[in-house]
Amino acid sequence: MNGSWAVRAIVLLAFSCLALGVFFHLTPLQSPSSEGSDFPEDDEDAGLESADDASFEPAPSKKSEPIPMNGEPDAGLLYGVGLGLLGLLLFGSGLSGAVFVAVLMALVTPLVAKKTRQDVLNRGRVLGFVEANAGIYFSAIMGALGLANGVTAHHLQTLERQGAIISWRDGKMRRYASAHIDPESIPNLRSPLVGTRLAILETLAKAGSLGLTTRELRERLDLSRQLLHYHMTHLADRTLVEKSAPNRRAPWRLTQQGASAAGFE
Secondary structure (H helix, E strand, O other), X not given: OOOHXXXXXXXXXXXHHHHHHHHHHHOOOOOOOOOOOOOOOOHHHOOOOOOOOOOOOOOOOOOOOOOOOOOXXXXXHHHHHHHHHHHHHHHHHHHOHHHHHHHHXXXXXXXXXXXXXXXXXXXXXXXXXXXXXXXXXXXXXXXXXXXXXXXXXXXXXXXXXOOOEEXXXXXXXXXXXEOOOOHHHHHHOOOOOOHHHXXXXXXXXXXXXXXXXXXXXXXXXXXXXXXXXXHHHHHHHOOOEEEOOOOOOOOEEEOHHXXXXXXXX
């Protein structure tokens, strides 16, 4: 579910390759030793001795050395495959929110699966929040409810397995909604105005028609330049905010549609 079994399979394969690499590195294959000969002596030659036997000295025996075998596994290759698979998961988690959620559900949720009273309460909070905010993102759920990554992923996975909620990919992110939602309405669902985006709209509403510059918004909300730009781009695309003038440093202000969507009217 949500790719968690695929992640577990990749992790299992990676650690298997690493374990085999260690095994073949520590125990290399040896060639058969030629320490002695068990061939029977010919009866006719048993009593014969050469006159030169007394002066005959056997050639010094060479110490047997391992002979490389064509089918011997390459420990370095196994190390490379194992570390490469783990690195691929790590890189994918940083690049895609959907992969990050899948990794959390595969590796972290089994550690927090013990059922407690607080666990039941948190799951109810997650379910209620998803039902009230169809199309919500994973990060928004986690931030709004104040839950850790692994705990949020565990409850979402459990609720989806129980058939209470559904999820789908939206670009690099994963979104959630109640299982009772009409599937045909999913493509038209907008991301709910919660968390940081709602705080931006509330701040602009308080500023009135004068609006606030990007720098003023960053200072009031304590956001980085990149994060604020990300949220403002999405709000502007939905015509919830706009620039008061065409120049780059013009203040942002709330639109009529933004005030209505945020419930300020």
